[in-house]
Amino acid sequence: MTGGGDGETGPPPLKARTRPTGVTAIVGRAGFPHLTSVTGGTLDIVTGASQPGFNPIDLLYASLSACLVLSARIAASRMDILAGITDIQADVTGEKTKDEPSRIIRFDIVFTFTGDLDVDTRRHLAEAAEEICTVSNTLKGDALFDIRVAD
Numbered sequence: 001m002t003g004g005g006d007g008e009t010g011p012p013p014l015k016a017r018t019r020p021t022g023v024t025a026i027v028g029r030a031g032f033p034h035l036t037s038v039t040g041g042t043l044d045i046v047t048g049a050s051q052p053g054f055n056p057i058d059l060l061y062a063s064l065s066a067c068l069v070l071s072a073r074i075a076a077s078r079m080d081i082l083a084g085i086t087d088i089q090a091d092v093t094g095e096k097t098k099d100e101p102s103r104i105i106r107f108d109i110v111f112t113f114t115g116d117l118d119v120d121t122r123r124h125l126a127e128a129a130e131e132i133c134t135v136s137n138t139l140k141g142d143a144l145f146d147i148r149v150a151d
Contacts, residue, residue, distance in 0.1 A: 057096070057104070064107065065092040067135035072111065075128035085115040090129075107139070 020038045025045075027033040033045040046053035054062065068090040076082040089112040094104045111126040130136050 057094075060104065061092040061094065061107075064109070064133070064135045064139065065090045067133040068092070068109065068111070068129050071132035072113075072125055072129035074132055075125055079121075079125070079128070081117065081121065081125075084117060085113060087114040088112075089114075 022038040024036050025033045026036075032047060035041075035043045035045065043054065043059075045055060045059075047055050069088045072088045072090070073082065073085075076085055076088075091110045091112070093108045095106040095108075097103055097105045109126075109130075111122070111129070113122045113125065117125070
């Protein structure tokens with residue numbers, strides 16, 4: 001591969017590796033939902049206020065949090081500052097409306113970057129992560145729901 005038409009060889013373009021995605025949830029007349037991903041991962045859902053584990057809203061927050069830290073790492077790599085970072089943490093909570101339809105009306109996100117970064121760089125990194133993150137982009141967008149009933 002040549003860079004800029006000047007005959008110099010540059011690095012090959014990055015290739016995004018795709019991974020199968022999707023989840024099936026099953027629940028009986030009693031009990032809690034059991035999730036299985038298309039890759040074989042499993043998770044049992046809880047709904048009791050004092051039960052340890054994840055409820056559906058926790059999973060929404062978890063998806064956003066995980067996507068944001070991974071996106072921040074991508075952004076740090078692009079900004080050539082990844083070597084100065086030890087850890088990236090994203091704490092995600094939110095506010096659920098009291099009105100119908102039931103939904104989250106605000107996400108509260110706090111990034112913590114451990115490493116040698118100034119305040120402006122940390123802010124820029126957080127903003128870049130939010131722009132890269134597929135989950136945050138989806139939550140802000142108008143994704144269509146194609147709902148069907150199996151025969």
